[in-house]
Amino acid sequence: MSGKKTATILVVDDEKSMREFLDIMLSQEGYAVTLAESGNKACEILDKNFFDLVITDIRMKDVDGIGVLKKSRAVQPGTKVVLISAFATAETAVEAMKEGAYDYIPKPFKVNEFKAIVREALLSKEKPLTEEETSLEKRQRHFDLLVGESEPMKRVYDLIRRVASTRSNIMISGESGTGKELVARAIHTLSPRNEMPFMAINCAGIPENLIESELFGYKKGAFTGASIDKKGLFDVADGGTVFLDEVGDLSPAIQVKLLRVIQERTFTAVGGTEEKSIDVRFICATNRDLEKEVIEQRFREDLYFRLNVIHIPMPPLRKREGDLPLLARYFLQKYSVEFGKDIRKISAYAMDILKEYSFPGNVRELENIIERSVALETSNIVLPESLTLSNLQKERKNRRETDLTSEGIDLERVLGGIERDYILKSLRIAHGSRQRAAQLLGISLRSLRYRMDKLGLQTSNHGTSE
Ligand SMILES: Nc1ncnc2c1ncn2[C@@H]1O[C@H](COP(=O)(O)OP(=O)(O)OP(=O)(O)O)[C@@H](O)[C@H]1O
Numbered sequence: 001m002s003g004k005k006t007a008t009i010l011v012v013d014d015e016k017s018m019r020e021f022l023d024i025m026l027s028q029e030g031y032a033v034t035l036a037e038s039g040n041k042a043c044e045i046l047d048k049n050f051f052d053l054v055i056t057d058i059r060m061k062d063v064d065g066i067g068v069l070k071k072s073r074a075v076q077p078g079t080k081v082v083l084i085s086a087f088a089t090a091e092t093a094v095e096a097m098k099e100g101a102y103d104y105i106p107k108p109f110k111v112n113e114f115k116a117i118v119r120e121a122l123l124s125k126e127k128p129l130t131e132e133e134t135s136l137e138k139r140q141r142h143f144d145l146l147v148g149e150s151e152p153m154k155r156v157y158d159l160i161r162r163v164a165s166t167r168s169n170i171m172i173s174g175e176s177g178t179g180k181e182l183v184a185r186a187i188h189t190l191s192p193r194n195e196m197p198f199m200a201i202n203c204a205g206i207p208e209n210l211i212e213s214e215l216f217g218y219k220k221g222a223f224t225g226a227s228i229d230k231k232g233l234f235d236v237a238d239g240g241t242v243f244l245d246e247v248g249d250l251s252p253a254i255q256v257k258l259l260r261v262i263q264e265r266t267f268t269a270v271g272g273t274e275e276k277s278i279d280v281r282f283i284c285a286t287n288r289d290l291e292k293e294v295i296e297q298r299f300r301e302d303l304y305f306r307l308n309v310i311h312i313p314m315p316p317l318r319k320r321e322g323d324l325p326l327l328a329r330y331f332l333q334k335y336s337v338e339f340g341k342d343i344r345k346i347s348a349y350a351m352d353i354l355k356e357y358s359f360p361g362n363v364r365e366l367e368n369i370i371e372r373s374v375a376l377e378t379s380n381i382v383l384p385e386s387l388t389l390s391n392l393q394k395e396r397k398n399r400r401e402t403d404l405t406s407e408g409i410d411l412e413r414v415l416g417g418i419e420r421d422y423i424l425k426s427l428r429i430a431h432g433s434r435q436r437a438a439q440l441l442g443i444s445l446r447s448l449r450y451r452m453d454k455l456g457l458q459t460s461n462h463g464t465s466e
């Protein structure tokens with residue numbers, strides 16, 4: 001089959017307006033659309049015609065969306081099936097995923113999101129979930145640690161490879177959570193020092209008077225409480241690598257001492273007299289602008305040049321095009337195994353939400369979000385709802401609140417967004433019981449229904465039986 005061939009899509013919905021709407025939208029995109037007004041009809045059509053994709057509403061009389069899915073899986077196992085679900089049928093959608101549906105699109109949807117999911121489904125070589133191996137996907141990991149194939153990350157890998165065998169000191173800069181420590185470990189692992197220790201110390205986390213004895217060790221009697229000799233980090237790391245995290249936080253006094261260690265390759269324990277020689281490689285990390293610190297004379301220029309022989313700038317996650325899904329899936333597998341759960345997929349809709357987000361906390365934040373959603377998820381697919389409990393919401397809210405400039409805002413929409421978040425959250429806590437959700441929100445059931453209607457969280461023909 002050539003890629004140029006017009007993709008064929010079967011649309012199944014018992015609601016005429018929806019059928020027509022989807023017909024127009026998908027035809028405009030250049031797909032060949034066939035319509036079926038019932039599940040029964042769809043099954044007949046599926047017996048005789050092949051489709052690349054089936055899009056079906058879940059709730060229909062006689063044969064429902066699940067029936068269409070089963071039929072399609074039976075007669076055309078290669079055909080992908082996307083279900084459209086109202087909020088009330090989300091549970092069924094999850095069941096459908098187990099039956100091999102490609103994805104589901106929750107109502108209400110935005111036209112662009114819908115188109116994106118359709119496009120993705122048609123392009124995807126992915127086999128339906130039931131055929132997928134349960135084993136961990138073998139994503140290529142670089143140096144056993146780093147995930148990502150984007151151009152900026154390829155440059156990082158290239159640098160790591162080139163510098164690992166040298167003993168040059170390295171400065172890794174970048175926003176919080178971009179993987180600076182992982183890169184430092186990768187360099188150590190690839191270096192000839194890898195049999196010797198990798199010692200990391202967070203310069204920001206330790207009070208000044210302690211950091212000196214941490215690094216250099218101390219002699220018995222050096223200060224009150226120093227009842228025995230103690231080795232410092234440099235003693236332990238001899239022959240290996242020292243990772244100085246947040247190096248920009250070192251006090252001027254320690255900066256001088258560190259400079260000496262680098263220049264002379266010797267150091268003296270606190271309260272000691274004898275000089276010990278050491279052989280360590282320094283890798284530093286900072287999320288500050290160290291050059292600025294130098295100009296403003298908070299960081300010694302000579303030390304800066306000694307440490308910054310090779311500079312590895314870590315790109316923020318939002319600049320690593322294409323890496324987000326790879327990382328998200330990698331963390332999904334990692335935490336599924338850790339939590340002993342069988343969550344194998346992130347719904348396309350949830351992925352879209354992630355793609356929209358800016359990740360100020362970079363990879364660490366993504367990892368936390370996925371970890372939390374795996375912990376919370378009760379189905380075998382990560383759904384948008386389980387992402388809503390994270391920072392995503394906070395950021396969105398903050399953005400909303402600080403959005404008000406001379407250009408103005410749409411207050412109704414802003415408030416609607418907040419209302420929507422709380423309603424979804426309450427329904428989740430209440431396991432879908434509206435009665436209980438209304439109680440949690442301190443409003444009447446009638447008021448909850450009204451609000452859900454208003455926000456498009458239910459449609460009249462998809463009301464629950466509750
Ligand atoms: N490319 C990557 N592939 C896989 N995991 C990653 C990647 N980058 C970061 N991580 C994970 O994200 C988390 C944060 O990474 P790391 O601690 O190295 O970041 P950092 O830049 O040192 O952050 P900070 O500035 O806050 O100290 C870790 O759990 C790490 O395993």
Ligand SMILES: [Mg+2]
Nearest residue numbers: 180181245285
């Ligand atoms: Mg770090």
